[in-house]
Amino acid sequence: MRHPDVLAPQLRFSHIGFFVRNIDQQAVFYKEVLGFTETDRGTLPTPSGEARLVFLSRDPDEHHQIVLVSGRPSEQHFNVINQISLKAASLEGLQALHRELQRRKVGELIAVTHGNAVSVYFRDPEGNRIELYVDTPWYVSQPCRVEVPIDLPADELFAWIEAHARGLEGFRPRAQWRAEMAARMGLTP
Structure with missing residues (x-):
């Protein structure tokens, strides 16, 4: 459409x-x-x-x-907010944020790859799910969610994520996916 x-x-x-x-x-x-x-x-x-x-x-x-x-x-039992997502500046920055969140003992902390992004999820004090993430230079078909060894050195973590993403359905460069989406959205000449 x-x-x-x-x-x-x-x-x-x-x-x-x-x-x-x-x-x-x-x-x-x-x-x-x-x-x-x-x-x-x-x-x-x-x-x-x-x-x-x-x-x-x-x-x-x-x-x-x-x-x-x-x-x-206070009696509300279902939260309509699935997640609040914030983009980090770099993979190293995301890893530093993860370490800080561990130090603060935030709830439900998990690090995952979606193939097209690396994300750290956790809960705020009222249970809203927060996602901190960085994009990868690839696209893979979604949904995709696999835990990552976030404590690896950044270059090793990046290589781990790329090796994993290459085996997933729809793997291609993000630039190619972006061009496809721009065409679908009617944003290309």
Whole structure:
């Protein structure tokens, strides 16, 4: 399906907002563990009462990339957020973040490859799943999720991931996959 030409070049993902139970605890976690800066904080009247908001960003060009909003019901048993994904700058940086998360004893910490990315998953204090990841230069058919030996030296880990990816269905250079997707999206001349 082609996207309308008027929308395709004009939309890009900007930020996410989600409800939390303990806004102060969540704000501390995102600031101290993930390095976000609090850009604003305040209250807003809503139909169900006053909501507290905390705005967080890691980019000075974005007022907020995450907004935490009070009001998540404590009796809620199902979280509609599957994951919040943040891109790391490098494989070495991802490994350093993994070591820090281990040190902080975050919940459900696991490192995996998807073939097209290397990811570290864990939970924030309210159980929201966080993904930190770096892309690989390959594409493989999805879904794909295999644990990786994240503590290997970065060059050995990269070689391990590439050897694994080469044996998976759909393996090809990311640039080739990207060109295919651009054509499917109607973004090529």
